[in-house]
Amino acid sequence: MTPGTALPVDSHQQLRIRRLLMSVAMYVLSAVPQGVSLYNGISPAWVMYTWAAYAVVFNLGFYLAIRSNFSLRFRDPSMTMAQMVAAIILVLFTQLYAGEARGAYLVVLVIIMVFGCFKLHTRQLLILSLLTILAYALTMPLVREIEGERFNLAVEVILWCSFSAFLPFISILGGSISDLRKKLMASNAQLQEVLQQVTELATHDELTGVYNRRYLLEMLGHEKNRTDRGGGGFCVCLFDLDHFKRVNDNYGHAAGDTVLKTFAATIEPLLRSTDFLARYGGEEFLLFLPQTSLEMAQHCIKRIQEALAGTRFEGLPPDFRVTASIGVAQYYLQEGIPGLIERSDKALYRAKQNGRNRMELAPFTRPILI
Numbered sequence: 001m002t003p004g005t006a007l008p009v010d011s012h013q014q015l016r017i018r019r020l021l022m023s024v025a026m027y028v029l030s031a032v033p034q035g036v037s038l039y040n041g042i043s044p045a046w047v048m049y050t051w052a053a054y055a056v057v058f059n060l061g062f063y064l065a066i067r068s069n070f071s072l073r074f075r076d077p078s079m080t081m082a083q084m085v086a087a088i089i090l091v092l093f094t095q096l097y098a099g100e101a102r103g104a105y106l107v108v109l110v111i112i113m114v115f116g117c118f119k120l121h122t123r124q125l126l127i128l129s130l131l132t133i134l135a136y137a138l139t140m141p142l143v144r145e146i147e148g149e150r151f152n153l154a155v156e157v158i159l160w161c162s163f164s165a166f167l168p169f170i171s172i173l174g175g176s177i178s179d180l181r182k183k184l185m186a187s188n189a190q191l192q193e194v195l196q197q198v199t200e201l202a203t204h205d206e207l208t209g210v211y212n213r214r215y216l217l218e219m220l221g222h223e224k225n226r227t228d229r230g231g232g233g234f235c236v237c238l239f240d241l242d243h244f245k246r247v248n249d250n251y252g253h254a255a256g257d258t259v260l261k262t263f264a265a266t267i268e269p270l271l272r273s274t275d276f277l278a279r280y281g282g283e284e285f286l287l288f289l290p291q292t293s294l295e296m297a298q299h300c301i302k303r304i305q306e307a308l309a310g311t312r313f314e315g316l317p318p319d320f321r322v323t324a325s326i327g328v329a330q331y332y333l334q335e336g337i338p339g340l341i342e343r344s345d346k347a348l349y350r351a352k353q354n355g356r357n358r359m360e361l362a363p364f365t366r367p368i369l370i
């Protein structure tokens with residue numbers, strides 16, 4: 001992925017090819033004045049053939065370089081500067097034989113500068129335009145040679161002066177557009193980053209990094225709808241850390257936070273990618289197990305209890321352990337999510353009553369689909 005943007009490399013290359021095709025379209029269009037010149041005997045046929053061969057070879061070369069990803073080796077994989085220089089050389093060549101129609105070709109140079117605004121800075125565009133003005137001036141003795149007696153120095157100088165006045169101006173304008181584009185892209189990237197942060201904040205618990213209650217309830221709602229339409233059943237497991245108040249009281253609030261974070265970090269790797277662990281409140285966590293029977297949920301809880309029994313907590317005594325009481329409920333058809341959680345909460349209450357560090361299953365009286 002290119003830094004600062006959201007597009008994958010392939011999409012960037014496709015965009016570059018699209019831009020190249022735009023410039024190819026310009027070549028095709030400029031074949032029209034070439035043809036008219038040829039038809040009217042203003043420029044010789046070999047100029048048109050040379051122009052066409054040059055255009056085909058260079059554009060094919062640029063196309064292959066981008067298509068094969070060879071251009072990714074360059075700082076600018078669009079090869080904007082190279083494309084522009086190639087086009088400028090071609091225009092300067094064809095205008096040599098354009099006679100009185102020379103002005104029409106000079107317009108193309110202006111359009112080439114506008115193309116540069118996709119990638120180049122104002123300074124690069126200005127340097128390129130000054131070099132073009134100089135190169136154009138240097139072609140004048142050749143034009144004189146080709147045109148012989150028809151050469152009108154005054155007309156040529158007027159053309160050169162107006163061209164020299166406008167081209168730098170177009171470059172500055174193009175550069176400003178380019179800068180504006182870059183700023184827009186940077187602020188877009190920033191916006192994406194902020195959006196990602198906001199999404200993270202809206203769906204995750206800040207302390208433990210697991211999902212938050214709101215997001216979990218949303219996911220439960222989706223799963224309920226899916227199950228009611230004929231999907232497999234699911235379970236929820238409500239965890240409550242035992243005697244957590246004592247952790248805060250004996251070791252301080254920061255140690256309590258560490259316990260919550262470590263608890264979540266211990267459970268997460270034990271889950272399938274489709275399971276959801278969320279912080280339900282204070283020291284309560286809700287585990288949502290889609291496509292899971294009560295029996296499978298019990299296996300999962302046992303795995304978690306075993307892992308917890310061996311978990312050490314940073315900054316706390318080596319023999320310090322945390323246990324949890326768990327209430328497990330399996331969803332039954334058409335049940336409301338609040339009702340389902342209430343059943344798991346009642347089961348959790350029984351687990352506390354029955355001595356903690358254990359799980360209790362919520363009884364059910366209605367059919368369960370799994």
Ligand SMILES: Nc1nc2c(ncn2[C@@H]2O[C@H](COP(=O)(O)OP(=O)(O)OP(=O)(O)O)[C@@H](O)[C@H]2O)c(=O)[nH]1
Pocket residue numbers: 207240241242243244245246248252253254255256257260281282283352356
């Ligand atoms: N460190 C820390 N403590 C929290 C956080 N949220 C809630 N608590 C504490 O969690 C404790 C919950 O205590 P109780 O509800 O009495 O339950 P308990 O001590 O775990 O006892 P049982 O649930 O009956 O086993 C309270 O002391 C809260 O202050 C948190 O984000 N960080």
